[in-house]
Amino acid sequence: MLKFNHDEGHNGMKSTYRDVKSDILSKITKGEWGPGSLMPNEVELAETYGCARATVNRAMRELADDGIVERRRKAGTRVRMAPLRQARFDIPIVRCEIEEKGAAYRYSLVSQTVEDVPDWLRARLKLDAGGRALHLVCMHYADGAPYQHEDRWINLAALPQAETADFREVGPNEWLVSTIPFSDAEISLSAALADKSLSAHLGCGVGAAVFAVERLTWWEGQALTYVRLSYQPGHRLTTRY
Amino acid sequence: MLKFNHDEGHNGMKSTYRDVKSDILSKITKGEWGPGSLMPNEVELAETYGCARATVNRAMRELADDGIVERRRKAGTRVRMAPLRQARFDIPIVRCEIEEKGAAYRYSLVSQTVEDVPDWLRARLKLDAGGRALHLVCMHYADGAPYQHEDRWINLAALPQAETADFREVGPNEWLVSTIPFSDAEISLSAALADKSLSAHLGCGVGAAVFAVERLTWWEGQALTYVRLSYQPGHRLTTRY
DNA sequence: CAGTGGTCTAGACCACTGA
DNA sequence: CAGTGGTCTAGACCACTGT
Numbered sequence: 001m002l003k004f005n006h007d008e009g010h011n012g013m014k015s016t017y018r019d020v021k022s023d024i025l026s027k028i029t030k031g032e033w034g035p036g037s038l039m040p041n042e043v044e045l046a047e048t049y050g051c052a053r054a055t056v057n058r059a060m061r062e063l064a065d066d067g068i069v070e071r072r073r074k075a076g077t078r079v080r081m082a083p084l085r086q087a088r089f090d091i092p093i094v095r096c097e098i099e100e101k102g103a104a105y106r107y108s109l110v111s112q113t114v115e116d117v118p119d120w121l122r123a124r125l126k127l128d129a130g131g132r133a134l135h136l137v138c139m140h141y142a143d144g145a146p147y148q149h150e151d152r153w154i155n156l157a158a159l160p161q162a163e164t165a166d167f168r169e170v171g172p173n174e175w176l177v178s179t180i181p182f183s184d185a186e187i188s189l190s191a192a193l194a195d196k197s198l199s200a201h202l203g204c205g206v207g208a209a210v211f212a213v214e215r216l217t218w219w220e221g222q223a224l225t226y227v228r229l230s231y232q233p234g235h236r237l238t239t240r241y
Numbered sequence: 242m243l244k245f246n247h248d249e250g251h252n253g254m255k256s257t258y259r260d261v262k263s264d265i266l267s268k269i270t271k272g273e274w275g276p277g278s279l280m281p282n283e284v285e286l287a288e289t290y291g292c293a294r295a296t297v298n299r300a301m302r303e304l305a306d307d308g309i310v311e312r313r314r315k316a317g318t319r320v321r322m323a324p325l326r327q328a329r330f331d332i333p334i335v336r337c338e339i340e341e342k343g344a345a346y347r348y349s350l351v352s353q354t355v356e357d358v359p360d361w362l363r364a365r366l367k368l369d370a371g372g373r374a375l376h377l378v379c380m381h382y383a384d385g386a387p388y389q390h391e392d393r394w395i396n397l398a399a400l401p402q403a404e405t406a407d408f409r410e411v412g413p414n415e416w417l418v419s420t421i422p423f424s425d426a427e428i429s430l431s432a433a434l435a436d437k438s439l440s441a442h443l444g445c446g447v448g449a450a451v452f453a454v455e456r457l458t459w460w461e462g463q464a465l466t467y468v469r470l471s472y473q474p475g476h477r478l479t480t481r482y
Numbered sequence: 483c484a485g486t487g488g489t490c491t492a493g494a495c496c497a498c499t500g501a
Numbered sequence: 502c503a504g505t506g507g508t509c510t511a512g513a514c515c516a517c518t519g520t
Contacts, residue, residue, distance in 0.1 A: 029423045073498045088327045182270045188479040191432030191452040211432040238429040314517045
């Protein structure tokens with residue numbers, strides 16, 4: 001199967017699903033197929049591009065996953081009215097995040113206590129009964145400068161072994177990843193002001209704007225941990241699409 | 242075509258790609274296949290589950306897309322060491338965002354001027370020559386309360402028709418979507434402090450922590466627009482995975 | 483160079499849903 | 502009911518890449 005160029009469309013060349021996807025996408029971005037318009041069905045497109053229906057199907061399915069088109073049985077495929085697009089952000093492990101910037105990573109445990117689960121946390125984690133939790137405060141540094149403040153609660157009812165773990169060298173994030181590698185989570189991003197304690201740890205002024213990531217984690221329906229990560233002022237989370 | 246496949250690993254039912262995916266996922270979350278471990282190849286899995294290789298392939302490909310496993314030709318498929326996971330956030334149109342909460346949407350144009358492109362913007366948009374831009378400031382209200390502040394710059398070299406458009410009734414976002422429905426974009430999230438002007442518009446105190454979304458948009462390599470959306474203090478962007 | 487995933491195909495049947 | 506997408510299959514060849 002020879003391929004002379006990237007030109008396809010209706011010249012009888014065999015197309016890959018990538019060719020089909022990008023050609024359809026360009027038809028959409030160039031306005032040939034405007035928002036809301038009905039596109040040809042899979043059989044017709046397969047004939048147009050000289051490929052099997054499965055190939056067209058994969059291209060169209062990816063376009064649907066990307067939020068570019070909307071598909072419904074019997075009704076066909078339409079270009080979305082509003083490019084209801086989703087942005088995918090990488091949520092990395094702090095250590096990797098820092099090392100990828102070429103900086104030296106340092107971790108430090110600030111405090112470690114066992115407390116009764118406070119009411120606000122019980123609500124967030126959807127716990128019914130009161131129990132105990134391990135409360136950890138840690139700092140992550142990049143090249144010696146404060147980078148991220150970690151305020152973590154671990155549900156001891158679900159993870160009793162956390163009580164005897166040693167968090168002086170290994171951060172709770174990495175300990176959790178090695179203990180329960182995969183789980184369900186809810187992530188929430190927000191902006192907040194640095195209070196006295198946070199500003200002292202981050203080395204910024206009281207009242208600075210910090211970017212905060214909160215994450216709630218469950219495993220098999222059981223609440224494991226809540227963490228609030230506060231970044232140095234000026235931190236950005238960026239992505240392209 | 243009779244299908245009397247015996248054993249496929251668990252019960253005796255025929256497997257769809259969803260079955261395969263969720264079964265594999267549960268093997269991973271339950272620790273049966275730990276981080277870094279090599280998984281059986283597609284042919285073996287197909288035999289195990291009593292389905293075609295293409296079915297296994299789809300399940301595994303989705304697991305790879307989800308960041309659960311890592312695949313390399315010849316090397317096989319491994320469970321990822323760290324669940325390098327990505328979070329997908331919906332980036333909705335303000336109007337929809339507000340209306341979906343059941344609130345009444347109101348838009349208001351604050352100011353509209355034509356200015357030379359400032360240096361910081363030229364750098365962000367990767368523009369080489371100086372040019373003019375349309376600078377718009379708008380507010381979006383939910384049930385009459387300030388919800389979002391929009392500070393937008395439109396590159397008039399790329400979109401000259403913006404200069405004569407009327408933004409008193411229709412917001413620039415919706416105008417842009419109807420003019421250039423699909424484009425490339427870079428999105429960046431951060432936290433900032435409300436300055437005097439912003440706090441007046443949002444009705445919050447000076448120095449409040451606002452969640453800001455910045456978006457740079459290109460179409461066919463040409464910079465179209467930069468926008469900074471500032472939300473009412475307390476705003477959150479949430480997702481599950 | 484051999485093993486593994488990546489993709490395509492032609493055909494089939496199913497599931498949903500609009501007219 | 503009939504049209505459209507959703508999925509599965511069995512087989513084939515290709516593209517990488519570790520050994």
